[in-house]
Amino acid sequence: MKHFHYIFAGSGLSALMTVYRMVVSGKFTDKSILLIDPDTKESNDRTWCFWETESGEWDNIVSKHWDSAFFINTAFTKKMILAPYHYKMIKGADFYSHIKSVISKQANITFIQQRVTDFTDTPQHVLVKTETESYTCNKLFNSIYNPTLPAESRYPLLQQHFIGWFVKTKKPVFNADTATFMDFSVPQKGNTRFMYVMPVSETEALVEYTLFSHDLLQTQEYESAIHQYLENLDSNDYEVIEKERGSIPMTCYPFWENNTKNIINIGSAGGWTKASTGYTFKNTSKKSQKLIAFLENETDFTKFHKKNRFWLYDLLLLDILYKKNEKGSTIFSAMFRNAMPQLIFKFLDEETTISEDLKVIWACPKSLFIKALGKRLF
Missing domain, CATH: 3.50.50.60 (FAD/NAD(P)-binding domain)
Incomplete structure (x- = not known):
């Protein structure tokens, strides 16, 4: 050997x-x-996006970046200026x-x-x-x-599962300068479901139908949702250039x-x-x-590994979504409505102080997290 x-x-x-x-x-x-x-x-089997300030070590392979982003649900649309952050995409x-x-x-x-x-x-x-x-x-x-x-695990397992289409439309329907992090205006059907849109021009974008849930869907359900979303953008005439799909463990x-x-x-x-x-x-x-x-x-x-307080924050969110999967839209909507995106990015990067942690946490529905913490403690 x-x-x-x-x-x-x-x-x-x-x-x-x-x-x-x-x-x-x-x-x-x-x-x-x-x-x-x-x-x-060798194939273009997935797309990664991330945020960072100024230039970074991967800039030579970044295919597109955005300095603003939408958060959308049925009640409001918020356009967020991300500076000093840039949201970057790598194929x-x-x-x-x-x-x-x-x-x-x-x-x-x-x-x-x-x-x-x-x-x-x-x-x-x-x-x-x-x-x-x-x-x-x-x-x-x-x-x-x-x-x-x-089987005895005390840690819930959800999947972030999605199918994405790289589409090219006949007429301009996208805002090329603004990404869409989460669009919760799509029917939730008892889950946490949203559209994720990364436009590279007014007629080209990656459009992903994404869920945070336990069970995956049939391919047709993802693709029907993407088609309906494009129709709602008044874009019936489009070409699907590439497709990608994935299922990322959340635990x-x-x-x-x-x-x-x-x-x-x-x-x-x-x-x-x-x-x-x-x-x-x-x-x-x-x-x-x-x-x-x-x-x-x-x-x-x-x-090698050292556990920190952010592990507990993640655990509480997963506890909530595992038992009440339909609460995702409520939680993320409150967070993005009440907290600045720069603070959210810093928090998700696990770089905030405890006082900054609390600003993000208190922007979310408090009762859900208090109950989840109580169940973990007792």
């Missing part, structure tokens, strides 16, 4: 970003690295191409198209099995998400407790997704930076 210093089981966002940071740091050139994934990571194909162009030049990095079936931390090394071969390594980074939580389950000395779970498999929103890109960027710094000084992966 061939041995490597580091093996990555799965080569999605978290794995590629971590390996990229290894290369950029220049401190792992003497380490052999293997990435294992059945997919070549999956551009990210994969950029990262692979960097790591492909490294003689110490190998990529193979296989499917990992099992891995074990043994006293001698980590054993990794695929459908056709076995490998050993000193350290394993696992990003293969297991959607089944233990505060402590995946990091499954880490061993030599195996670490990363990405969604490690709880790197922001549990309350499903935002992944910026969280992964931060976590991968911390992981590289950790690797330079530590060898025991059980010491």
Whole structure:
């Protein structure tokens, strides 16, 4: 069996970003690295959006950014000026191409198209099995998400699930300078349902029908909702250029407790997704930076993760939406109506002070969160 210093089981966002940071740091050139994934990571299979102030390290692959955004429900429409933040979009194909162009030049990095079936931390090394071969390594980074939580789990699991169409309309119907974070004017049907619109011109946009709920829908229901939404924009004549779909786990389950000395779970498999929103890109960027710094000084992966107060905030929101899924529109509408978007962004980035936390929390329906906190405490 061939041995490597580091093996990555799965080569999605978290794995590629971590390996990229290894290369950029220049401190792992003497380490052999293997990435294992059945997919070549070349297609435009997803889109990531995130906010940040001023310029950033990913600006060369940002395809579009917005400095204002709409929040919409049946009662009001709020246009928000985001400065000093910019809301940025990166296409999956551009990210994969950029990262692979960097790591492909490294003689110490190998990529193979296989499917990992099992891995074990043994006293001698980590054993990794695929459908056709076995490998050993000193350290394993696992990003293969297991959607089944233990039956006794006290942590609710919702999905942020969606289908998105990149559409081109015959006539101008979009505001190219303003994104739509959440449009709750669509029928809720007992869930948290909204439209998410990322316009790149007056006639081109990514339009996603998104739910925060437990169960996924049939494909037709997502697509019928998108078609109806476009009709409501007075755009019956359009072309679907591309489609994407996804299901992002929203849970505060402590995946990091499954880490061993030599195996670490990363990405969604490690709880790197922001549990309350499903935002992944910026969280992964931060976590991968911390992981590289950790690797330079530590060898025991059980010491990597540290829980903070934001984990509790996310947990309370998920508790509410798990039991009363229809309350999503009420909660997010109150938050965006009563709090400045800059403060919300800072809060979701987990960079606020406790006094700032309270400003965001008190902008939401208080009774729902007080009851959720009471149930957790007692």
